[in-house]
Amino acid sequence: MTQKQEWGSRLGVILAVSGSAVGLGNFLRFPGQAAQNGGGSFMIPYFLALLLLGIPIGWAEWSMGRYGGRKGFHSAPAILGVVGKGSVARYFGVIGVLIPLAVYFYYILIESWCLAYAYDYFVGGGVGIDNTAAITEQTKAANDHFDNFTGANFDGVMLDGSIHESVLFWATVFTINVILVYRGISKGIEKFCQFAMPIMAVCALIVLARVLTLGTPDPAHPDQNVWNGLGQMWNPSFEVLANPQTWLAAAGQIFFSLSVGFGVIINYASYMKKKDDVVVSGLTSSATNELFEVGFGGMITIPAAFVFLGASGTIAAVQTGTFGLGFKTLPVVFAQMPAGNLIGGFWFFMLFLAAITSSLSMLQPTLAFFEEALGITRQKATTMLVAISLLGSMFVLYFSKGLTALGVIDDWVGTLGIFVLAMVQIVCFGWVFGIDRGWKELHQGAQIRLWPMFKFVMRYLTPLFLIVVFIAFCVNNLGDWISAVAENPVKQMTIGLIMATIVMLVIITRIGEKRWRAMGLDLDGKLPPPDDSPGKEPMPIYHERGEA
Amino acid sequence: MSTAGLISMFLSLCFVIGLVSWCYYRVLTAETPPPEETEHFHSA
Numbered sequence: 245m246t247q248k249q250e251w252g253s254r255l256g257v258i259l260a261v262s263g264s265a266v267g268l269g270n271f272l273r274f275p276g277q278a279a280q281n282g283g284g285s286f287m288i289p290y291f292l293a294l295l296l297l298g299i300p301i302g303w304a305e306w307s308m309g310r311y312g313g314r315k316g317f318h319s320a321p322a323i324l325g326v327v328g329k330g331s332v333a334r335y336f337g338v339i340g341v342l343i344p345l346a347v348y349f350y351y352i353l354i355e356s357w358c359l360a361y362a363y364d365y366f367v368g369g370g371v372g373i374d375n376t377a378a379i380t381e382q383t384k385a386a387n388d389h390f391d392n393f394t395g396a397n398f399d400g401v402m403l404d405g406s407i408h409e410s411v412l413f414w415a416t417v418f419t420i421n422v423i424l425v426y427r428g429i430s431k432g433i434e435k436f437c438q439f440a441m442p443i444m445a446v447c448a449l450i451v452l453a454r455v456l457t458l459g460t461p462d463p464a465h466p467d468q469n470v471w472n473g474l475g476q477m478w479n480p481s482f483e484v485l486a487n488p489q490t491w492l493a494a495a496g497q498i499f500f501s502l503s504v505g506f507g508v509i510i511n512y513a514s515y516m517k518k519k520d521d522v523v524v525s526g527l528t529s530s531a532t533n534e535l536f537e538v539g540f541g542g543m544i545t546i547p548a549a550f551v552f553l554g555a556s557g558t559i560a561a562v563q564t565g566t567f568g569l570g571f572k573t574l575p576v577v578f579a580q581m582p583a584g585n586l587i588g589g590f591w592f593f594m595l596f597l598a599a600i601t602s603s604l605s606m607l608q609p610t611l612a613f614f615e616e617a618l619g620i621t622r623q624k625a626t627t628m629l630v631a632i633s634l635l636g637s638m639f640v641l642y643f644s645k646g647l648t649a650l651g652v653i654d655d656w657v658g659t660l661g662i663f664v665l666a667m668v669q670i671v672c673f674g675w676v677f678g679i680d681r682g683w684k685e686l687h688q689g690a691q692i693r694l695w696p697m698f699k700f701v702m703r704y705l706t707p708l709f710l711i712v713v714f715i716a717f718c719v720n721n722l723g724d725w726i727s728a729v730a731e732n733p734v735k736q737m738t739i740g741l742i743m744a745t746i747v748m749l750v751i752i753t754r755i756g757e758k759r760w761r762a763m764g765l766d767l768d769g770k771l772p773p774p775d776d777s778p779g780k781e782p783m784p785i786y787h788e789r790g791e792a
Numbered sequence: 793m794s795t796a797g798l799i800s801m802f803l804s805l806c807f808v809i810g811l812v813s814w815c816y817y818r819v820l821t822a823e824t825p826p827p828e829e830t831e832h833f834h835s836a
Contacts, residue, residue, distance in 0.1 A: 255819060283800070284801065287803075287804045291807065478793060528819050531811040539805060
């Protein structure tokens with residue numbers, strides 16, 4: 245008996261998209277960005293970017309995904325080919341498979357670090373920090389633990405013949421991901437997210453309650469208290485609003501946080517039905533992401549660091565970036581905190597859940613692409629995906645020194661690629677598909693009608709905003725990135741890996757294109773969906789066990 | 793924390809919590825749409 249892929253409930257798809265969006269960036273990147281860019285005043289450009297950039301692109305993706313799904317397509321290349329009316333958009337859509345696949349190569353490693361740290365805190369009594377030593381010694385111990393665990397000092401240390409602890413966690417997490425994604429959209433991803441998201445919220449609430457009740461733990465430093473810690477995060481300095489960098493940072497944070505331009509929403513929405521609401525659903529998943537980001541991320545990380553490390557220690561911690569703050573500074577904070585091992589365990593388990601709900605969403609778009617482009621069963625597509633992602637992930641695992649391979653993929657695919665895909669999507673939606681048609685499609689089955697102003701926003705303001713942010717981003721970063729690649733052989737090899745992945749995906753798209761044409765599918769979006777035109781040939785769909 | 797910091801924190805949290813509450817209220821109280829004809833296209 246065959247079963248088609250679809251979501252079991254509306255709440256299920258919302259939680260799955262929210263799970264995809266909520267990740268380490270909500271808890272570690274956002275507070276750092278806000279504290280460095282004006283605190284409370286950062287929220288003005290941040291919320292503007294949410295309204296003008298994040299939510300509109302999200303709505304476009306939800307609509308295009310559902311529209312493509314009604315035509316029997318579930319992958320970004322196929323759906324963008326339909327919405328973008330031709331092969332140019334279809335081949336740009338390859339980026340929508342490249343991003344989740346290539347980001348998965350390294351994201352699975354970060355996920356395994358979170359699980360390993362959670363295990364160390366719950367079972368192993370922490371990560372070996374002696375809280376009676378000087379803070380500098382404790383920081384060094386936290387750094388050493390992280391570097392040894394991730395192999396950041398030497399290439400190849402993780403795969404040198406002996407079984408490194410981190411490899412065990414990596415293999416465990418990899419297996420869990422494959423099993424869940426193989427079980428399918430409803431039985432695997434949706435069911436897992438329905439449990440994982442509430443558990444993540446409970447963990448966050450436990451850590452938040454602990455941080456907000458810390459008071460003034462060290463009477464020798466009465467100024468290092470929770471109230472001032474919240475001030476470090478939220479006190480506004482309005483003069484930064486005159487600095488374009490603040491606006492760029494806010495737009496970048498919203499953009500990377502919401503999972504828009506990632507190739508995930510378009511795939512997830514393709515399993516929805518014609519009359520399923522996408523307006524409120526899209527807004528709800530964005531709002532859930534904001535709850536975790538502002539409500540938890542903004543209230544936990546900086547105040548906790550401030551209470552134990554003071555203002556200068558917190559600023560220094562923020563400047564070490566996401567990994568530095570999360571895996572090197574916070575363990576020092578947990579070492580000082582009463583019940584710190586338990587709270588550390590909840591914190592890293594929460595990060596693990598945030599990471600796994602995201603990594604699951606990275607596998608499904610590629611799986612759907614292999615199934616529909618090559619016409620193979622889910623079992624074969626999973627085998628192919630496992631082989632490719634194993635190779636890619638082992639490459640990142642091997643070239644661990646300075647986390648170089650990880651950083652290159654994150655920059656070139658996980659950052660630059662997202663900008664490009666988001667631009668392609670919003671142009672396809674607002675200009676090629678047509679804003680009037682897109683607006684109508686967006687409101688199919690919608691619970692609420694949007695202000696007509698958003699039509700103008702999606703056609704003009706969002707693309708313009710995106711282009712400005714993208715140009716500024718390229719001016720700030722691209723030159724340095726290119727020079728860094730030119731000087732470093734590992735970075736060059738990583739670019740080679742990315743290029744090889746692109747070539748493979750383009751070839752598969754070409755095979756799919758021929759196959760879809762031979763099947764008589766409307767791959768260039770010339771006809772309305774079958775459910776809009778009674779009497780047309782029904783579109784074949786792809787079944788859970790691969791039988792069409 | 794300054795008064796301005798308190799206000800910005802309060803407003804940000806109110807906005808986010810209000811938006812989430814409104815969204816989930818709409819999602820959880822929505823009527824389930826009736827089965828649609830597209831189902832027939834998918835039957836194997």
